[in-house]
Structures are given as C-alpha cells and as structure tokens.
Amino acid sequence: xxxxxxxxxxxxxxxxxxxxxxxxxxxxxxxxxxxxxxxxxxxxxxxxxxxxxxxxxxxxxxxxxxxxxxxxxxxxxxxxxxxxxxxxxxxxxxxxxxxxxxxxxxxxxxxxxxxxxxxxxxxxxxxxxxxxxxxxxxxxxxxxxxxxxxxxxxxxxxxxxxxxxxxxxxxxxxxxxxxxxxxxxxxxxxxxxxxxxxxxxxxxxxxxxxxxxxxxxxxxxxxxxxxxxxxxxxxxxxxxxxxxxxxxxx
Ligand code: PEP
Ligand code: MN
Numbered sequence: 404x405x406x407x408x409x410x411x412x413x414x415x416x417x418x419x420x421x422x423x424x425x426x427x428x429x430x431x432x433x434x435x436x437x438x439x440x441x442x443x444x445x446x447x448x449x450x451x452x453x454x455x456x457x458x459x460x461x462x463x464x465x466x467x468x469x470x471x472x473x474x475x476x477x478x479x480x481x482x483x484x485x486x487x488x489x490x491x492x493x494x495x496x497x498x499x500x501x502x503x504x505x506x507x508x509x510x511x512x513x514x515x516x517x518x519x520x521x522x523x524x525x526x527x528x529x530x531x532x533x534x535x536x537x538x539x540x541x542x543x544x545x546x547x548x549x550x551x552x553x554x555x556x557x558x559x560x561x562x563x564x565x566x567x568x569x570x571x572x573x574x575x576x577x578x579x580x581x582x583x584x585x586x587x588x589x590x591x592x593x594x595x596x597x598x599x600x601x602x603x604x605x606x607x608x609x610x611x612x613x614x615x616x617x618x619x620x621x622x623x624x625x626x627x628x629x630x631x632x633x634x635x636x637x638x639x640x641x642x643x644x645x646x647x648x649x650x651x652x653x
Contacts (some may be wrong), residue, residue, distance in 0.1 A: 405619065406589045408529050408557050410486050410505060412451050416529075416559060417591035422620030423652065424488060424593075425645060426452035428635035430472035438627050440483035442627065446649050450506070451476075451485045452622055456487070456492045457634060458512050473503035486532060494522040504528065510599070511536045511563055514546050524553025526644065531593065531622070534559045534649055540580055544588055559591045560584060561622060564599035570596040573601020581641050583614040597624035599636040606640055607648050614652055623648070 405417040416422055420626050426439055430453040443451055455472035457465065468475070473489065488506035491497055492513060506529045513519055525532050530550055536542050547558050562581065564574025576599035584592045596609030602612035610621050626632045629639040640648065 404589055405585065406556065406593055408559060408591055410529060412418065414486060417619050421614055421618075421653070422450065422593075423559050423649065424450040424452050424620065424622040425531070425625050427454075427626050427632065428597075428639065429454045429457050429633055430468050430476065430489075431633050432466075433475055435627055436475060436479045437476055438642075439625065440479040440485060442625075442645070443485060444504055446646065448649070449484075449486060450488060451483075452488050452508075452624075454490050454508075455500070456490055456496060458490070458510050459634065469600065470499060473500055480515060480552050481515075481557040486487065487622070489520070489521065499523055499527065501528070506531055506559075509524050509533060514538055514543065517546075517549050520546060520549035521553050523608040523647075524550040524555045527555060527557070529557040529559060530555060531559045531561050533563045534565065534575060534580070534606055536564070536566050538565070540583055540587075543580075544584075547588075547590060559619070560588070561593040561595055562594055562599065562618075563595035564601075571607065572599075574599055576612075578609075578612055578616055579614065581618050584618060593620045593622055594618045595622050597622075597635065601638045603638055603644065605641055606644075607640065607651065610648060621652075 408416045457467035465551045486505040490508040567575040594613035624639040625645045626639040629636040
C-alpha cells in the first residue's frame, strides 16, 4: 500500500492520483519564472520545480541563483498559488532554504550522501529522493532508510534513469523500477522523463509509459525558450510542447 504524502489540503501524492510537476532545470530570471508560473496555474498544475543550487558537471557552468533564486520564488509561489520543489546539495543550506521550499529534492549525485540524507531526515518537509545514476533499487531503498530512520517518512522516490552502455539517450530510464518499488516498498514513485531520456522528443512517450505503469507522477523540465536555457535545454519542453503533454496525459 503506497503511503499518502500530503503536500497541502489539496495536493496528496500516493493516493492513486497522478501528479505533474513542471518547471525549468534551473531558476534563471524573473521573467522565466513568471511565465512558467502563469502557464502552470492556467493548466492547473500545482507544483513548480526549479533548481537554485545546480549540481553541474563543470564548475565553470552556471551553478544556479542560490538564495536569490529562492527568494524570487517566494513571490511567484504566492502569486500563482503553487508549491515549490528544489534541490538541496549541502546540509549547510537546509536552514537557509527551509522556509522557501515545500519539497526538498535530493539529486541523483547525492543519493548516497548519507550526512545530507540524515539532515533532511530531521526536517519534516517531504523529500523527493532521486535515484543515483549507478544505484541499484536496493541501494536506493536503503538510502531512503537513512531519511526515514531520522523520523521523516515523507519520502517520494524518483526514477531518473541509470547509466548503461546505451548512449543514444542520456540515461536509460529503468521503468521496471516502478512496479518493483510498488511491490517491495510503500513509497510513492515518480518518474523524471527529462533526465531519464535527455531528449525532448522522448519526454512524452516516457511520461505515457510512467502513467501506464502506475507511477504517482512525473517531474518534467520546461523552459520558455529551451534553446537558450542555461542548463538541460535539449531535454526541456517549450510551453506548447508541455501543454500538449499535459492534455495527452491528464
Ligand atoms: C535536476 O532535477 O535538474 C537534476 C539535476 O536531476 P538529477 O539529480 O536526477 O540529475
Ligand atoms: Mn536538469
């Protein structure tokens, strides 16, 4: 039986409903987030994503707007009545970010950062734990245990693809983790079709597959102008493409 995770009175994850979370890879500027917020509220999407602390491969790539980005989101959130998910990479940032973020995202690269997991386990915010890119399902569940044993049971697992020999896609989306996790755990399971494929033309089929396999939701990267995105543009949908996905799935 999947645990219900209450984000607020209206948003419950794990109750059999299908939740779409969308937003850019990274918060870049106010216009971008204003436009994204307006689109989501028009469609009735209730949770917005956007990274303020970005785990980039190169230290010279855009690292995110940090606290400034989070503060900007406070206004967007209240204007469009949205909940906000964002990644925390460093336990030292939890206190500063706490009041701005409704769901704490733990990224793939930090799935086994045990000190970070223990710290978010001491909070009572919902946590989305993304699958490590080289983690087995059992390792992933054990990572969730680090959070749970500190007292925080509000955990959502997110399949975001694993590294395999296949390099046509950025990662290999291990869709079988959905029914497996439903069988052996009681955590809600999300799918990230954006990082899971790395290619925007595969985001819709991956999302349909996630829904068909009874995932609890998807988290999708969108951008007003993907070709100009500061990160992950090739896997980001533009607003029309996202609206189309929304209409096909919901
Ligand atoms: C992201 O959600 O932008 C991200 C960095 O994801 P992952 O940790 O799955 O690579
Ligand atoms: Mn990204």
